[in-house]
């Protein structure tokens with residue numbers, strides 16, 4: 001488990017302290033995929049670089065698997081860093097080394113592995129990330145997605161238990177992003193790897209993360225299971241991210257609401273209730289007429305969900321609302 005206890009960070013610039021992370025407490029469970037979302041400058045990289053102590057905290061305690069790592073000396077730090085792999089937006093591969101030498105590099109640097117161990121591990125990782133036939137190529141001969149796969153293999157070389165991903169898919173096209181996210185999801189399941197993933201796209205969070213922290217100006221402003229944060233965002237920053245990822249224009253939506261008659265409800269279906277033919281039967285039972293103002297069906301990781309905004313007129317409105325709630329639908333009265 002990764003625990004932050006009132007951890008804060010300010011950078012010293014020309015004798016002045018520039019705050020980057022306000023006192024933050026959080027706990028990331030072993031084996032979970034934890035997303036950190038926020039605009040540029042929100043403090044995401046700072047938070048993640050504190051986990052592997054690439055940045056030292058200005059105060060507070062960082063505890064990894066029960067051990068306070070904040071006071072580690074350089075020997076402890078070297079051993080500890082093998083437990084934490086990291087991948088980057090621009091891959092950070094060594095351009096003069098081949099794919100296999102890039103992957104072997106952290107193992108050689110550690111100085112504790114035999115040649116045979118390194119050779120076996122590199123072959124295993126090349127196969128795992130689907131690059132066996134590219135072992136002798138140089139990074140410049142690879143696509144972006146392939147480079148990130150090399151980055152992932154290299155990060156896993158010393159068998160870390162934690163993988164930090166700093167905007168790992170931001171430089172990739174949508175299709176490649178999807179395949180890299182799928183690989184990260186598979187590795188999380190197969191290796192019980194804890195993944196902490198920074199992104200500025202809520203869509204990335206929706207596809208792979210179990211929980212998410214939303215950051216704004218150095219503060220964690222909202223944190224929780226992705227299903228809760230995504231479907232019922234509370235903070236304005238979170239709402240912006242969710243609307244952006246769903247391509248919702250808030251002004252346009254409100255203009256539509258003005259044109260609509262009657263009561264406006266936003267319904268959220270989760271899991272199996274997403275597919276039930278509920279609306280027709282509620283309309284028949286209660287005599288309510290409805291029209292659909294907006295809607296989508298999608299998935300959050302493995303959970304299907306649907307969101308519908310309806311305008312309802314006539315009939316027994318309270319009974320309709322009660323029937324929907326009784327069927328496990330979350331009902332929010334918009335107007």
Ligand SMILES: Nc1ncnc2c1ncn2[C@@H]1O[C@H](COP(=O)(O)OP(=O)(O)OP(=O)(O)O)[C@@H](O)[C@H]1O
Nearest residue numbers: 011013018020038039040041042043044045046047
């Ligand atoms: N080494 C540094 N020295 C001084 N200030 C820094 C340093 N690194 C980050 N900052 C400042 O700290 C704040 C948080 O930066 P950080 O890189 O953590 O944000 P971020 O959310 O990761 O942004 P981005 O998405 O643009 O990478 C910013 O105001 C940034 O300018």
